[in-house]
Amino acid sequence: xxxxxxxxxxxxxxxxFILEIILIILFGVLVVYDDDTDAKAFNKNMxxxxxxxxxxxxxGSGTSDDTDYNNDFYYRYxxxxxxxxxxxxxxxxxxxxxxxxxxxxxxxxxxxxxxxLQWATLMQGFFHGLHEDGKIHIGVESMIxxxxxxxxxxxxxxxxxxxTSPLQLLIMAVFEVTLFAVNEFILLSMLxxxxxxxxxxxxxxxxxxGLMVTRILYRPKLEQSKHKNSSVYHSDLFAMIGTIYxxxxxxxxxxxxxxxxxxxxxxxxxxxxxxxxxxxxTYAMSALTAHDGKLDMxxxxxxxxxxxxAAGTAGEMMLTPFGSMIVGFLAGIISVLGYxxxxxxxxxxxxxxxxxxxxxxxxxxxxxGAIVGAVTTAVxxxxxxxNGLIKVFPDVASGDRETTYxxxxxxxxxxxxxxxxxxxxxxxxxxxxLPVLGAPRDNACFEDSVYWEVxxxxxFEEELTAxxxxxxxxxxx
Numbered sequence: 433x434x435x436x437x438x439x440x441x442x443x444x445x446x447x448x449f450i451l452e453i454i455l456i457i458l459f460g461v462l463v464v465y466d467d468d469t470d471a472k473a474f475n476k477n478m479x480x481x482x483x484x485x486x487x488x489x490x491x492g493s494g495t496s497d498d499t500d501y502n503n504d505f506y507y508r509y510x511x512x513x514x515x516x517x518x519x520x521x522x523x524x525x526x527x528x529x530x531x532x533x534x535x536x537x538x539x540x541x542x543x544x545x546x547x548x549l550q551w552a553t554l555m556q557g558f559f560h561g562l563h564e565d566g567k568i569h570i571g572v573e574s575m576i577x578x579x580x581x582x583x584x585x586x587x588x589x590x591x592x593x594x595x596t597s598p599l600q601l602l603i604m605a606v607f608e609v610t611l612f613a614v615n616e617f618i619l620l621s622m623l624x625x626x627x628x629x630x631x632x633x634x635x636x637x638x639x640x641x642g643l644m645v646t647r648i649l650y651r652p653k654l655e656q657s658k659h660k661n662s663s664v665y666h667s668d669l670f671a672m673i674g675t676i677y678x679x680x681x682x683x684x685x686x687x688x689x690x691x692x693x694x695x696x697x698x699x700x701x702x703x704x705x706x707x708x709x710x711x712x713x714t715y716a717m718s719a720l721t722a723h724d725g726k727l728d729m730x731x732x733x734x735x736x737x738x739x740x741x742a743a744g745t746a747g748e749m750m751l752t753p754f755g756s757m758i759v760g761f762l763a764g765i766i767s768v769l770g771y772x773x774x775x776x777x778x779x780x781x782x783x784x785x786x787x788x789x790x791x792x793x794x795x796x797x798x799x800x801g802a803i804v805g806a807v808t809t810a811v812x813x814x815x816x817x818x819n820g821l822i823k824v825f826p827d828v829a830s831g832d833r834e835t836t837y838x839x840x841x842x843x844x845x846x847x848x849x850x851x852x853x854x855x856x857x858x859x860x861x862x863x864x865x866l867p868v869l870g871a872p873r874d875n876a877c878f879e880d881s882v883y884w885e886v887x888x889x890x891x892f893e894e895e896l897t898a899x900x901x902x903x904x905x906x907x908x909x
Contacts, residue, residue: 438870438882443599451602455550462554466569468504507692508572514684515579517677519545523586526674526733527788531664533594535880540598544589544605545582551606552581555613560621576688581612583685584634588642588857590788594661594878595649597870604860608641611856615849624827624838625845626809628699629686629744631801632849639795640853641860643784648861649871650783657877661787668729675733682707682740686747691823699747703740706760710739713764721772728771734793735767741797745805745842748824750812759804763797770796787878802846810839 467473524541528534556577557568585605592604616633619625627633654661663671687699718731739760743751746759770792778784778791814821814828814835822829828838864871872882880886 435873437867438597438872438876440598440870440883443868443870447599447602451547451606455554458554459550462566462568463557463570464567466571466574469571474503505572508576508688511684511688512572512576512579514681515576515583515688518681518685519549519579519582519586522674522678522681523583523590524674526671526678527590527593528674529663529667529671529730529733530594530660530787530878531662531667532660532880533878534667534670535884535886537593539884540601541586541589543598544585544601547602548582548585548605548609549575549578551609552578552613555609556581556616559613559617573689580630580634580689581609581616583630584612584638584641585609587635587638587790587794588645590790591639591642591646591786592649593787594657595646595651595654595785595787595872596864597872598883599869600864600871603869604645604864607856607860607863608638611641611852612637615852618848618852619845623841623845624833625841626748626805626825626838627745627802627845628690628695628748629703629740629801631741631744631798631805632846634798635741635744635794636798636802636846637849637853639790639793639798640850641857642790643786643795644854644857645861645864646786647782647784648858649864650785651874651877653874654785654877656875657879660878663729668733671733672729675737678737679707679711679740682737686740686744690748693823694820695748695823698750701753702747702751702756703743705753706739706743706756706763707737708739708760709757710742710760710764710767711736713761714738714768717765717768721768730789731768731771734789735764735771738763738767738793738797741794742801742804744798745801746808749805749808750816750824751804751808755808759800763800766796766800767792799846802842802849806839806842806846809842810836 464470465473520542523545524538527537527541530537553570553574554568557570557574561568561570561574563569585608588604588608589601592601596604612633615637619627619633625632683700683703686703687696690696690699714731714735715727717735718727719725722728742759742763743756747756751759771789775786775789775792778786784791809825812835814825817824825835825838827833828835833841872879876882
């Protein structure tokens with residue numbers, strides 16, 4: 433099915449090799465282990481145990497005391513692994529609902545995630561991780577933050593799913609990771625915004641960046657591929673695998689980089705109950721909005737996750753289980769209504785072809801989460817936190833700002849995120865329109881065999897060739 437414009441035989445290898453070589457060089461120049469990862473740095477202040485024990489295979493040459501287990505690895509790695517599963521399995525399989533695009537959904541997800549996490553390590557380190565020695569010090573928390581940034585790119589991928597080439601996706605990832613790091617630096621480092629689970633920095637940014645890209649890449653003749661922009665029984669079942677993985681691990685996602693102790697515990701719990709409440713409201717609204725009362729799998733696959741998005745910003749705050757359930761309940765309602773009524777309007781009136789409906793799963797729930805975070809900051813007295821205030825609002829605890837001022841910062845941060853995402857997405861969208869990047873034709877969107885070897889697809893190749901021949905004859909006549 434590949435024609436000259438979509439042939440990736442040279443374009444993709446050259447791009448991948450160049451990008452990876454640049455990354456390797458930059459890592460060699462700029463990146464070193466942090467104190468919890470470097471052998472000399474971690475052990476220099478440790479109390480050394482003078483006793484030794486022999487070992488036949490070399491593994492028992494010494495014994496470690498309890499300070500080994502103070503290494504950040506033992507606190508953060510379980511959360512990292514949960515987040516990593518979400519990125520590569522959760523997001524990947526969630527997008528397999530298209531009947532002829534399963535290879536691309538999982539495969540391109542794999543490709544751009546692998547690039548993004550490397551580039552994110554550099555960009556996040558450059559903007560808010562450089563040390564006095566001019567190096568970026570990385571450890572397990574760096575890996576988590578890189579995965580967070582990657583998650584934002586994958587959200588944008590959902591908006592352009594089926595209509596872009598792997599080359600376009602790689603270029604989009606490079607630019608988006610950079611802009612993500614800029615937005616994160618402004619919010620978290622300069623303004624002191626609290627956004628533990630990334631309602632703003634991850635979900636809102638990724639959604640509206642992707643929506644602007646897909647707006648610029650609008651295809652007026654996409655109806656030629658409309659019959660493939662749908663699911664079949666087994667593809668929806670695969671997508672539910674992604675949903676379940678995301679749903680299960682979302683408490684880890686939101687709490688992964690929060691302060692140890694009660695904030696991390698509280699974030700996981702608030703997310704847990706928000707997701708549960710969201711799921712029930714999703715099922716209720718799905719049946720309610722259908723004329724025959726039947727459930728829509730699109731709603732269940734996506735809207736049931738909106739509670740995790742909406743609990744992101746306020747998760748570490750004293751939201752209370754009761755409050756988190758209200759947030760999840762509202763998120764499910766908003767998301768289903770978005771899929772049912774708003775998505776068709778966005779495509780018809782604003783020319784935004786949002787394949788996965790990221791506006792309904794990540795955009796609107798992300799905004800809801802940001803608003804909940806600002807309101808919770810303003811209305812919950814700082815006395816409620818007691819000595820734990822310093823972990824959640826360090827600037828308030830130090831007396832540098834009041835809770836009302838912090839709430840204002842939270843609100844302004846949402847506006848800044850939307851501005852960077854929207855304008856950044858518009859600019860990157862125009863870059864991705866370059867013909868050399870090999871986007872699929874209007875009649876070949878949502879189709880694996882454009883970029884993949886697909887077993888048993890020979891008959892479809894012949895069918896497409898016949899269509900192209902007919903189009904050529906019409907043009908010549």
